[in-house]
Amino acid sequence: MEWDSDSDGAGEEEEEEEDVGVAGEACGGGADGGVFSFAIEGMLRASGPCGLVVTDALEPDCPIIYVNRGFEDATGYRAEEVLGRNWLFGVGMVVTDALDPDCPIIYVNRGFEEAVGYRAEEVLGRNWSPVQIFINVFTLHLFTCFSRFLQCRGPFAQRRHPLVDAAMVSNIRRCIDNGTEFRGDLLNFRKDGSPLMNRLHLTPIYGDDEIITHYMGIQFFTDANVDLGPLPGSIMKEPVRSTRFAPDNSFRPISTGPGESNFCREYSSIFQLTDEVLCQSILSRLSPRDIASVSSVCWRLYHLTRNEDLWRMVCQNAWGSETTQALETVPAARRLGWGRLARELTTLEAVAWRKLTVGGAVEPSRCNFSACAVGNRVVLFGGEGVNMQPMNDTFVLDLNASNPEWRHINVSAAPPGRWGHTLSCLNGSWLVVFGGCGRQGLLNDVFMLDLDAKQPTWREIPGVAPPVPRSWHSSCTLDGTKLVVSGGCADSGVLLSDTYLLDVTMDRPVWREVPASWKPPSRLGHSMSVYGGRKILMFGGLAKSGPLRLRSSDVYTMDLSEEEPCWRCLTGSGMPGAGNPAGAGPPPRLDHVAVSLPGGRILIFGGSVAGLHSASQLYLLDPTEEKPTWRILNVPGRPPRFAWGHSTCVVGGTKAIVLGGQTGEEWMLTEIHELSLASNAV
Amino acid sequence: MEVDKGKGEAEETRKVAEADRDTVTLKSSDGKLFEVSKEAAARLSTVLAGMIAGGSIDDNGTDLKQIGSEALENVVDYCNKHANSIPSAALISSSISFNTAPFKEPEEWERKFVDRLSHDALFDLVEAANFLGMERLLDVTCHKISEMMKGKSPDQIREVFNIKNDYTKEELEEIRQELAWAFYDD
Numbered sequence: 001m002e003w004d005s006d007s008d009g010a011g012e013e014e015e016e017e018e019d020v021g022v023a024g025e026a027c028g029g030g031a032d033g034g035v036f037s038f039a040i041e042g043m044l045r046a047s048g049p050c051g052l053v054v055t056d057a058l059e060p061d062c063p064i065i066y067v068n069r070g071f072e073d074a075t076g077y078r079a080e081e082v083l084g085r086n087w088l089f090g091v092g093m094v095v096t097d098a099l100d101p102d103c104p105i106i107y108v109n110r111g112f113e114e115a116v117g118y119r120a121e122e123v124l125g126r127n128w129s130p131v132q133i134f135i136n137v138f139t140l141h142l143f144t145c146f147s148r149f150l151q152c153r154g155p156f157a158q159r160r161h162p163l164v165d166a167a168m169v170s171n172i173r174r175c176i177d178n179g180t181e182f183r184g185d186l187l188n189f190r191k192d193g194s195p196l197m198n199r200l201h202l203t204p205i206y207g208d209d210e211i212i213t214h215y216m217g218i219q220f221f222t223d224a225n226v227d228l229g230p231l232p233g234s235i236m237k238e239p240v241r242s243t244r245f246a247p248d249n250s251f252r253p254i255s256t257g258p259g260e261s262n263f264c265r266e267y268s269s270i271f272q273l274t275d276e277v278l279c280q281s282i283l284s285r286l287s288p289r290d291i292a293s294v295s296s297v298c299w300r301l302y303h304l305t306r307n308e309d310l311w312r313m314v315c316q317n318a319w320g321s322e323t324t325q326a327l328e329t330v331p332a333a334r335r336l337g338w339g340r341l342a343r344e345l346t347t348l349e350a351v352a353w354r355k356l357t358v359g360g361a362v363e364p365s366r367c368n369f370s371a372c373a374v375g376n377r378v379v380l381f382g383g384e385g386v387n388m389q390p391m392n393d394t395f396v397l398d399l400n401a402s403n404p405e406w407r408h409i410n411v412s413a414a415p416p417g418r419w420g421h422t423l424s425c426l427n428g429s430w431l432v433v434f435g436g437c438g439r440q441g442l443l444n445d446v447f448m449l450d451l452d453a454k455q456p457t458w459r460e461i462p463g464v465a466p467p468v469p470r471s472w473h474s475s476c477t478l479d480g481t482k483l484v485v486s487g488g489c490a491d492s493g494v495l496l497s498d499t500y501l502l503d504v505t506m507d508r509p510v511w512r513e514v515p516a517s518w519k520p521p522s523r524l525g526h527s528m529s530v531y532g533g534r535k536i537l538m539f540g541g542l543a544k545s546g547p548l549r550l551r552s553s554d555v556y557t558m559d560l561s562e563e564e565p566c567w568r569c570l571t572g573s574g575m576p577g578a579g580n581p582a583g584a585g586p587p588p589r590l591d592h593v594a595v596s597l598p599g600g601r602i603l604i605f606g607g608s609v610a611g612l613h614s615a616s617q618l619y620l621l622d623p624t625e626e627k628p629t630w631r632i633l634n635v636p637g638r639p640p641r642f643a644w645g646h647s648t649c650v651v652g653g654t655k656a657i658v659l660g661g662q663t664g665e666e667w668m669l670t671e672i673h674e675l676s677l678a679s680n681a682v
Numbered sequence: 683m684e685v686d687k688g689k690g691e692a693e694e695t696r697k698v699a700e701a702d703r704d705t706v707t708l709k710s711s712d713g714k715l716f717e718v719s720k721e722a723a724a725r726l727s728t729v730l731a732g733m734i735a736g737g738s739i740d741d742n743g744t745d746l747k748q749i750g751s752e753a754l755e756n757v758v759d760y761c762n763k764h765a766n767s768i769p770s771a772a773l774i775s776s777s778i779s780f781n782t783a784p785f786k787e788p789e790e791w792e793r794k795f796v797d798r799l800s801h802d803a804l805f806d807l808v809e810a811a812n813f814l815g816m817e818r819l820l821d822v823t824c825h826k827i828s829e830m831m832k833g834k835s836p837d838q839i840r841e842v843f844n845i846k847n848d849y850t851k852e853e854l855e856e857i858r859q860e861l862a863w864a865f866y867d868d
Contacts (some may be wrong), residue, residue: 052773222748268842268843268844268845269801269802269805269843269844270801270805270827270845272805272806272809273805273809274812277809277812277820277824278807280823281808281812281820281824282824282827282828283828283831284829285824285825285828286828286831286832288834288864289864289865290831290832290833291835291836291864292861292863292864292865293831293835293836293839293861293864293865294831294836294839295857295861296836296854296858296861297836297839297840297845297847298840298845298846298847298848298849299848299849300848300855301845343863343864346863346864347863350861413690
């Protein structure tokens with residue numbers, strides 16, 4: 001409150017360069033309190049005109065009850081034009097149900113939505129406390145006040161000028177949401193449309209009962225001198241000095257040498273679009289690499305792309321929402337930030353092997369089980385116990401725990417025991433088991449379990465027209481609804497080449513064979529990966545080759561979104577016309593690990609490899625390239641000696657968890673090798 | 683008496699006709715009038731749907747002060763074309779179709795529709811679509827703009843959109859280093 005008396009009619013002599021300079025340093029994101037305090041004090045002694053606005057937050061439309069001369073002088077609006085004159089601001093409206101103790105919002109108009117950035121559906125029915133309502137009413141008022149006539153250029157402008165810093169505006173919103181002070185610089189416009197730098201300091205004033213009763217805004221105005229181009233229908237003052245966006249979200253003057261005037265003098269007409277449209281509807285469709293390119297174009301685009309929400313959308317559109325959902329289950333991914341994550345998963349610069357030991361035990365011991373990730377948990381089902389006994393128990397390893405340990409999960413209605421089956425995750429928390437070898441021979445049944453259910457229960461999915469019973473087949477999932485099953489080994493050791501789909505969410509699920517005129521040779525122990533939404537990629541396995549069965553390194557793809565999906569041979573040795581580029585491809589193998597990376601790339605390692613080849617070498621393939629080429633990925637850290645497809649799973653899209661140091665027949669499931677794709681992924 | 687009665691009847695008829703009209707008249711910022719099918723307008727624009735449902739449609743031309751005549755003409759053109767277009771086989775086919783992408787691909791006619799627009803007309807149309815709550819049109823126009831950015835170098839983007847490079851040499855170098863990860867061969 002000590003500023004009140006001093007603020008009015010502050011000196012106007014001091015050079016403006018210095019003020020703006022201080023603003024540039026002090027207001028990085030509007031949160032740098034300490035430095036700003038210094039700036040305020042400096043301003044109070046002698047500076048440009050100082051505006052003071054007081055509003056009454058207890059009035060429903062939060063009217064301005066006082067402005068000083070400094071405000072008038074700086075903005076060109078006179079007090080009588082501003083005080084209580086809501087028409088000028090096109091005030092939005094909020095109706096709350098005051099009879100309800102929680103005072104829920106029952107109506108907001110479009111003006112409110114536009115001003116505060118909340119959409120009606122976000123606020124309606126919310127039991128917002130009166131305090132928050134005041135805050136929001138004030139936000140509304142503030143925004144109508146500043147957006148409508150200060151942030152817009154000229155009293156009749158319809159929208160915020162593109163140069164007005166959107167991040168700063170959202171900072172104001174955040175501070176008001178939190179009931180904290182806001183300090184920062186905003187580009188405003190005078191009534192005549194000329195730019196004005198407004199160093200705004202907003203302070204909530206609390207009443208006796210801890211309710212915010214008033215907001216006080218103190219504004220220090222300096223000329224902004226941004227070159228805005230001509231104002232429609234009026235003549236603008238010649239700009240004296242130029243200012244432009246700096247990466248720290250503030251404005252700063254350019255110390256222009258005579259020959260360096262390459263700042264934004266004219267606006268591309270693309271900048272007539274609002275930041276919201278640019279970010280949400282246009283930039284969000286681009287790939288991470290494209291965003292990097294866009295942000296190198298000019299400061300304004302650079303600034304727009306420093307936005308986590310945008311990066312999240314970019315990641316989601318580039319990688320699919322299932323991937324981003326999986327990534328969100330990992331706390332490390334959230335800590336890293338989407339921009340950084342996009343970079344690391346694009347360049348694979350941070351990939352590393354790590355070894356960890358977990359507690360608990362999977363008993364009785366077994367092999368040929370199946371592991372699958374659900375969020376940040378590893379689930380293990382079934383397997384071949386002692387004396388080839390088919391197991392049907394379920395274990396979970398929660399990697400979010402501070403001391404992860406294997407726990408046996410009591411699940412009712414467990415499926416018949418089995419090994420050589422597949423376990424897949426669908427839709428976040430559903431596990432699907434298919435096939436395998438049971439006590440009575442091979443199986444073709446489907447069981448599902450919702451791991452997050454209150455009482456997890458296995459449930460059989462009675463699919464009509466199922467594929468023949470099999471083991472050592474391969475599975476993947478599509479759309480969070482469909483199970484894909486391919487190949488495997490049928491009765492009397494016959495290898496299969498078919499591909500079936502089952503939508504497990506249907507009331508009466510029906511198995512459907514993918515009709516393809518040509519199929520890759522029949523095989524088992526291959527991998528099926530999904531990329532680019534509905535495309536599947538098959539790699540390796542033990543494949544039929546004439547009278548022989550040989551390890552394969554062939555890659556086949558199929559686009560299931562096509563009208564008539566067909567198999568295409570991408571690389572490999574087996575097909576006429578298909579080359580194996582530069583001999584850098586992975587040696588033929590089966591029961592290997594295939595990791596689908598965001599953006600469509602496939603990472604292959606492990607499995608059973610003939611000869612002296614190391615199974616731990618990592619191979620990368622981008623099937624979306626015009627001429628897909630295998631690349632070797634060198635990774636620091638110690639890789640596991642063995643890694644098998646059935647005992648490896650990808651947690652949260654960023655870590656491949658390889659279970660088991662294997663010593664002869666015994667599996668040490670408490671020993672885990674982890675291939676982390678992003679840094680900091682603990 | 684006769685006359686009065688006749689007039690009253692005529693008014694009645696007119697009112698009925700107005701209520702039954704299957705088009706709405708929209709007025710651009712520069713005062714030009716455009717007719718568009720009420721059904722298409724309500725289906726494609728949440729804002730117009732709200733106005734039609736709320737009865738705030740003016741038969742002498744509903745004022746859309748935010749939209750210029752060129753953009754409004756394109757909006758109306760789009761609505762009419764949309765009303766006449768038959769959904770492509772790919773969209774109605776359900777055999778093995780898994781199309782749940784966050785952004786739906788534009789159809790052939792929609793592509794052609796936006797391809798013929800100048801940049802300025804395209805941006806104006808984006809704004810109009812955004813203002814009128816025309817999700818599909820916003821999608822189609824923004825798809826076009828994003829296509830114009832895809833796979834392009836910063837220089838190419840500047841050229842396409844006529845954007846000035848406002849970095850200094852030093853800043854540009856700094857940013858290139860920061861973003862070096864994104865460029866294959868630099």
